[in-house]
Amino acid sequence: MNLIAFSILLFIFSIIFQLFTGIWLFFEKYFLNPEHITEIIRGNEEKFLNPKSVLGILEIQVPHLVAISLTTFVILHFFYFTKINLFRVILSMAVFLAGILDILSNLLILKISPIFSYLKIFSFLIFEIGLFIAMVLIGFSSYKHLRKQSY
Amino acid sequence: MRFFVQHKKSQFINILVVLFSLSFYLFLFFSVWLKIESNQFFPSDLVIDIKGNSEEFIEPKEMVALIEQIHMELFLNLLAFLSLVGIMFRTLISHSLKILIVFFGFLATVLYPLSILGIKFISVYFGYVGFVSYIFLLFLYFIVNSINLISFLTGKVR
Numbered sequence: 001m002n003l004i005a006f007s008i009l010l011f012i013f014s015i016i017f018q019l020f021t022g023i024w025l026f027f028e029k030y031f032l033n034p035e036h037i038t039e040i041i042r043g044n045e046e047k048f049l050n051p052k053s054v055l056g057i058l059e060i061q062v063p064h065l066v067a068i069s070l071t072t073f074v075i076l077h078f079f080y081f082t083k084i085n086l087f088r089v090i091l092s093m094a095v096f097l098a099g100i101l102d103i104l105s106n107l108l109i110l111k112i113s114p115i116f117s118y119l120k121i122f123s124f125l126i127f128e129i130g131l132f133i134a135m136v137l138i139g140f141s142s143y144k145h146l147r148k149q150s151y
Numbered sequence: 152m153r154f155f156v157q158h159k160k161s162q163f164i165n166i167l168v169v170l171f172s173l174s175f176y177l178f179l180f181f182s183v184w185l186k187i188e189s190n191q192f193f194p195s196d197l198v199i200d201i202k203g204n205s206e207e208f209i210e211p212k213e214m215v216a217l218i219e220q221i222h223m224e225l226f227l228n229l230l231a232f233l234s235l236v237g238i239m240f241r242t243l244i245s246h247s248l249k250i251l252i253v254f255f256g257f258l259a260t261v262l263y264p265l266s267i268l269g270i271k272f273i274s275v276y277f278g279y280v281g282f283v284s285y286i287f288l289l290f291l292y293f294i295v296n297s298i299n300l301i302s303f304l305t306g307k308v309r
Contacts, residue, residue, distance in 0.1 A: 003249055007236060010257040014229055017261055021222040028215045067226055074233070 194278035
């Protein structure tokens, strides 16, 4: 059995679980609702919600920048071992860009405009769906590789 | 000249792996300490931390906090395990043992957060599953880290 292909396959399964917890967390916090996202970040006097501080946002943003870039890089670099086409290149770029925009959008909502809550939802969806598609493609390639070797 | 440079390179990698392995022992030690300090190590503590205890006026953990914990621990453990097995692939232990380590390592990495969800949504008995899978995870990390350290110290690597 090919050790690398087997490890990639298990890693992809585990990361899908990680992706699932990320989606769950987003729904628990923001409900995919732009008004609710704005309330959470900019606060709401009527509901006695305090606005987030820049420090609070940076404390979440900085480790996420490392974690998301690293995870995305680790997953997408497996494309290198498969047939790379234009779709995969565009998918990789979209996932990276969406991941970074999703993180930055909190600060943009707080400091510039609540309109960026739409950017947050859009980039979050692109990031999660794009990463899932990438993982399915990589997982399928690894599975094909394992099957080919077992015959 | 080439031999000299390559030799120097491999020595450098050896030093890096040894330093990484030693710091990984520290990570394991402090992880256990952190779990004990935050009352999340033993099965009964884990259950109380998640479900709360009305007699001791302990509130159950909020859903957001619970998912955040799973999200972060899973990421950290996956990255740690991936780094460990990435080094282990270069050691000379048998191929089948490597396959077993990879399989059970990923299984334990995913089983621990799943058991936390099990406590919350299914039964408090998942506290035991969580405890056993966490101990198994630590044991596996310790074994793989030791294999890496010994292999690179004795030069038994590819």
